[in-house]
Amino acid sequence: MSKEVLTPGPISPEKIATSIAHHSSKTGIGAHNIFLGQVRADKHENKTVLGIEYSAYNSMAESVFHEIRESIFAKYDLTCMHVYHSTGVVKAGEISLFVFVSSKHRGVSFDACRDVVEQIKEKAPIWKKELYEGEKKEYNWV
Amino acid sequence: MTINALFFGVLSDAVGVREKKFSSIHSSKEFVEHIKNEFPEVAKNSFQVAVNETLIHSSTPLKDGDTIALLPNYAGG
Numbered sequence: 001m002s003k004e005v006l007t008p009g010p011i012s013p014e015k016i017a018t019s020i021a022h023h024s025s026k027t028g029i030g031a032h033n034i035f036l037g038q039v040r041a042d043k044h045e046n047k048t049v050l051g052i053e054y055s056a057y058n059s060m061a062e063s064v065f066h067e068i069r070e071s072i073f074a075k076y077d078l079t080c081m082h083v084y085h086s087t088g089v090v091k092a093g094e095i096s097l098f099v100f101v102s103s104k105h106r107g108v109s110f111d112a113c114r115d116v117v118e119q120i121k122e123k124a125p126i127w128k129k130e131l132y133e134g135e136k137k138e139y140n141w142v
Numbered sequence: 143m144t145i146n147a148l149f150f151g152v153l154s155d156a157v158g159v160r161e162k163k164f165s166s167i168h169s170s171k172e173f174v175e176h177i178k179n180e181f182p183e184v185a186k187n188s189f190q191v192a193v194n195e196t197l198i199h200s201s202t203p204l205k206d207g208d209t210i211a212l213l214p215n216y217a218g219g
Contacts, residue, residue, distance in 0.1 A: 126218025
């Protein structure tokens with residue numbers, strides 16, 4: 001089963017809660033490991049980050065996410081894995097990345113979750129612009 | 143022949159567009175050189191090149207309908 005990973009806008013806490021609730025029927029699962037990436041209100045040259053605008057090479061990114069998924073399932077004994085990554089504008093304080101892995105036992109869930117996050121950072125063709133407060137609509141590619 | 147070119151991240155600012163068609167460009171090397179000549183800002187950035195969504199590491203011939211993408215350093219996750 002493959003789903004699209006890229007999702008427009010921030011990932012809501014409700015989506016995360018719903019995702020957890022959907023797994024209650026999978027009674028072979030003993031551990032969930034969740035990583036959430038949140039947009040920080042960094043300061044850049046005394047300007048505060050209002051949010052981040054994510055852009056992606058969508059079709060290539062989905063292929064890369066699929067390859068990451070395959071490699072993770074080949075390497076770790078997981079029951080389930082879900083990844084969502086925002087595109088478009090995500091404000092400071094909102095969630096832009098949701099990685100959710102589930103397994104029978106907890107050890108593998110920690111390792112797999114971290115591996116997914118690191119692979120996304122390394123391999124996914126995604127870019128981000130920091131958007132700054134103020135009328136000038138200044139931004140900086142990071 | 144026509145190829146479709148995609149520019150991402152800071153390179154879309156350097157070139158002024160995210161997507162543009164080109165004709166009479168027959169290799170990835172020729173394309174990159176053409177872009178660097180026309181938009182010198184591009185040369186100030188490190189980037190990878192993908193042809194039809196596959197990263198390439200040496201010059202690759204381009205055929206009609208191919209898509210070439212210039213991908214600056216990734217920043218996802």
